Amino acid sequence: MSILTDLIYAGSNAVAGLTEGAVNEAIAKHGGDAKIAFPDTAYFLPTIYAATGVKVTKLSDLPACVGVLKSLISNKEDLGEALNAGLATAVGAEIIEALKYVGGGNPYENEAGIGFVPDPIIRSLGVPLVTGDIPGVAVVLGKAENAQDVVSVVKDYQSKGLLTFLVGDVIEQVAEGGVKMGLEFRVIPLGHDVTAVIHVVTVAIRAALIFGNIQPGDLAGLLAYTKARVPAFVNTFGALNEVVVSAGAGAIALGFPVIVDVDLGENQVGGALESVTDHAETVKRSLELRSIKVKVKELPIHVAFASAFEGEIIRRAEMHAEIASEVKPAFELVVMKGLDEVEDHKITIIGEDIGADAPVSMALGTIVEVAGKKMQTDFEPVIERKIHHWFNYMEGVMHTGQRNLIRVRVSKEAYAKGVRLRDFAEVIYGMLMEEFSSVVDKCQITMITVPEKVTEQLNALAMPRYSARDERLLSMNDESVDKFYTCILCQSFAPSHCCVVTPERLGLCGAVSWLDAKATKELTPTGPCQPIEKTGCIDERLGVYKTVNETVGEATHGAVTSVTLYSIMTDPMTSCGCFECICGIMPEANGVVVVNREYKGMTPTGMTFGELASMTGGGVQTPGFMGHGRHFIASKKFISAEGGVQRIVWMPKELKDDVAKKLNKTAKELYGIENFTDMICDETIATESEAVLKFLEEKGHPALGLDPIM
Numbered sequence: 285m286s287i288l289t290d291l292i293y294a295g296s297n298a299v300a301g302l303t304e305g306a307v308n309e310a311i312a313k314h315g316g317d318a319k320i321a322f323p324d325t326a327y328f329l330p331t332i333y334a335a336t337g338v339k340v341t342k343l344s345d346l347p348a349c350v351g352v353l354k355s356l357i358s359n360k361e362d363l364g365e366a367l368n369a370g371l372a373t374a375v376g377a378e379i380i381e382a383l384k385y386v387g388g389g390n391p392y393e394n395e396a397g398i399g400f401v402p403d404p405i406i407r408s409l410g411v412p413l414v415t416g417d418i419p420g421v422a423v424v425l426g427k428a429e430n431a432q433d434v435v436s437v438v439k440d441y442q443s444k445g446l447l448t449f450l451v452g453d454v455i456e457q458v459a460e461g462g463v464k465m466g467l468e469f470r471v472i473p474l475g476h477d478v479t480a481v482i483h484v485v486t487v488a489i490r491a492a493l494i495f496g497n498i499q500p501g502d503l504a505g506l507l508a509y510t511k512a513r514v515p516a517f518v519n520t521f522g523a524l525n526e527v528v529v530s531a532g533a534g535a536i537a538l539g540f541p542v543i544v545d546v547d548l549g550e551n552q553v554g555g556a557l558e559s560v561t562d563h564a565e566t567v568k569r570s571l572e573l574r575s576i577k578v579k580v581k582e583l584p585i586h587v588a589f590a591s592a593f594e595g596e597i598i599r600r601a602e603m604h605a606e607i608a609s610e611v612k613p614a615f616e617l618v619v620m621k622g623l624d625e626v627e628d629h630k631i632t633i634i635g636e637d638i639g640a641d642a643p644v645s646m647a648l649g650t651i652v653e654v655a656g657k658k659m660q661t662d663f664e665p666v667i668e669r670k671i672h673h674w675f676n677y678m679e680g681v682m683h684t685g686q687r688n689l690i691r692v693r694v695s696k697e698a699y700a701k702g703v704r705l706r707d708f709a710e711v712i713y714g715m716l717m718e719e720f721s722s723v724v725d726k727c728q729i730t731m732i733t734v735p736e737k738v739t740e741q742l743n744a745l746a747m748p749r750y751s752a753r754d755e756r757l758l759s760m761n762d763e764s765v766d767k768f769y770t771c772i773l774c775q776s777f778a779p780s781h782c783c784v785v786t787p788e789r790l791g792l793c794g795a796v797s798w799l800d801a802k803a804t805k806e807l808t809p810t811g812p813c814q815p816i817e818k819t820g821c822i823d824e825r826l827g828v829y830k831t832v833n834e835t836v837g838e839a840t841h842g843a844v845t846s847v848t849l850y851s852i853m854t855d856p857m858t859s860c861g862c863f864e865c866i867c868g869i870m871p872e873a874n875g876v877v878v879v880n881r882e883y884k885g886m887t888p889t890g891m892t893f894g895e896l897a898s899m900t901g902g903g904v905q906t907p908g909f910m911g912h913g914r915h916f917i918a919s920k921k922f923i924s925a926e927g928g929v930q931r932i933v934w935m936p937k938e939l940k941d942d943v944a945k946k947l948n949k950t951a952k953e954l955y956g957i958e959n960f961t962d963m964i965c966d967e968t969i970a971t972e973s974e975a976v977l978k979f980l981e982e983k984g985h986p987a988l989g990l991d992p993i994m
């Protein structure tokens with residue numbers, strides 16, 4: 285046998301033995317009926333579920349799985365067979381990790397790692413992965429001989445926006461090297477035991493189930509999906525033992541190349557298992573192997589600039605300067621001008637810059653004037669909202685809000701590195717010219733810090749502009765436009781998914797409004813958003829258009845040929861998996877419940893968000909269930925075919941409060957109902973079907989009197 289297959293089998297057999305022992309021990313201790321589950325997932329033990337279709341829920345389900353695991357280890361001298369043994373290691377690791385959760389506690393509470401990654405996090409990664417904002421997924425494991433090597437590699441991935449998962453002693457090495465960690469920094473420590481690597485494997489596997497519509501038990505389909513669509517790879521640091529090697533074989537079986545930093549000589553497998561002993565080459569080779577392209581923009585600023593810093597939070601104590609519109613006047617405005625009115629790359633700062641005194645509270649008006657032959661006023665807000673992301677990409681800068689309701693914080697560290705207002709202007713200029721070059725030919729930026737002048741410009745220039753836009757948005761509805769747009773960005777994960785974006789129905793991820801789609805079409809004419817001429821209405825109530833059906837049919841390569849815009853029961857729109865909310869019918873209440881991704885508790889349907897979500901997604905149509913954006917809830921077109929918003933009987937409190945103002949307005953306008961949200965139940969009132977019904981009856985909820993929903 286080759287050394288490699290030898291090592292793989294040795295590792296798989298060792299893990300099989302450990303798994304069997306651990307299962308027997310757990311059953312002896314807790315009994316076969318004891319429950320076993322990972323937290324916050326609808327996919328049971330995901331590897332086992334996806335590969336075999338078996339839903340493990342209690343300990344007595346496990347011995348059969350151990351049997352399957354052993355059957356994958358043929359001990360035959362053949363690389364393909366050995367890779368299967370690698371999958372056995374993955375199954376074993378999954379069982380060993382799941383056993384840690386028996387009893388319901390959080391075994392990772394006092395660990396450096398987070399352990400199992402819940403479903404909602406995977407859903408939230410959908411959009412950044414498809415847009416290339418997160419260009420790939422790195423798994424870094426082991427212990428580097430020289431800590432600085434792994435620190436540099438991880439920092440490099442971070443600066444390129446990759447999502448990096450850490451397993452083993454590299455966690456401490458990277459932490460001590462000053463790398464900021466956590467989901468918000470895209471560097472996620474999983475755990476110390478090598479079995480913790482399963483927690484990133486199940487992320488890939490659940491992506492196939494959530495977005496790819498891969499059916500549980502379809503192992504070949506699963507492996508094809510992860511290989512083609514999950515841009516992941518593995519870097520190991522330090523000496524390899526047999527368990528690491530067999531886990532690596534499992535990764536290779538899923539299509540993830542493994543790069544090790546020891547010399548494997550002739551045991552390398554080109555493209556799948558390679559030695560790179562010079563750590564300066566690790567990142568480059570890893571990205572090449574997975575064909576990961578990284579968009580990095582070099583900007584003339586004093587701190588790192590990467591999407592990986594977007595979630596960084598700057599607390600008061602770490603803050604050097606703050607711009608907070610509730611304290612001092614502040615606003616951001618992008619405004620279109622004539623070509624001869626703009627001097628390209630002109631940056632003007634009026635008033636004091638950020639100074640040495642700290643913490644300081646400043647006023648700030650940022651006026652971005654753009655000109656271009658193809659520029660339209662409709663693109664102003666699309667560009668303006670980007671400022672939020674761009675400022676957040678700066679290391680040591682935090683930005684929230686938009687327009688004249690904003691907060692910007694600059695950390696002490698960023699100030700010490702030299703960040704001043706000019707850096708902000710350079711970021712706007714550089715990114716705007718990069719991302720909007722097809723519509724913007726010239727751009728000049730003015731930043732004002734004199735409070736009176738900020739107020740003056742706010743009142744004279746910004747407020748009238750904001751109001752004009754709001755009026756335009758209000759006057760814009762599905763009837764007033766002549767085009768809708770497709771968005772197929774999510775097809776890289778959900779091949780048969782297509783959103784139809786209309787003025788009154790934004791994309792289900794919440795990130796693509798009709799104006800965004802329109803701008804995207806202008807920016808990338810052959811890109812993901814294509815216009816649908818609004819002609820050939822077949823059914824106004826359901827929202828059926830001949831052109832919509834044809835375009836969606838083309839966009840989904842024939843997978844979906846009949847879709848309605850306004851119904852949840854008849855040919856609803858497909859869901860990819862990254863929806864902000866899910867709406868599902870509650871037949872006994874003759875209405876629907878709407879749940880957001882962040883809500884972890886139970887709903888009156890007897891299912892959590894994750895369980896509801898697992899029934900839809902993957903680009904298929906599921907009558908009775910529908911993913912959608914938060915802002916769609918108050919839309920006059922929200923399931924209007926079934927009676928509209930008055931069907932909503934239950935929402936989590938946070939969501940209800942968030943949409944209350946707009947939803948109440950819609951209910952009042954359409955049905956004359958006052959304070960409609962008071963009639964909607966939430967988890968603080970009841971989650972049990974009967975109690976919910978009682979509440980609805982007491983409130984005289986309108987859904988109870990409507991035609992039967994099904």
Ligand code: SF4
Nearest residue numbers: 771774783791793796
């Ligand atoms: Fe994906 Fe739809 Fe959002 Fe486009 S609009 S990114 S297809 S969810």
Ligand code: ZN
Nearest residue numbers: 410774860862
């Ligand atoms: Zn999506």
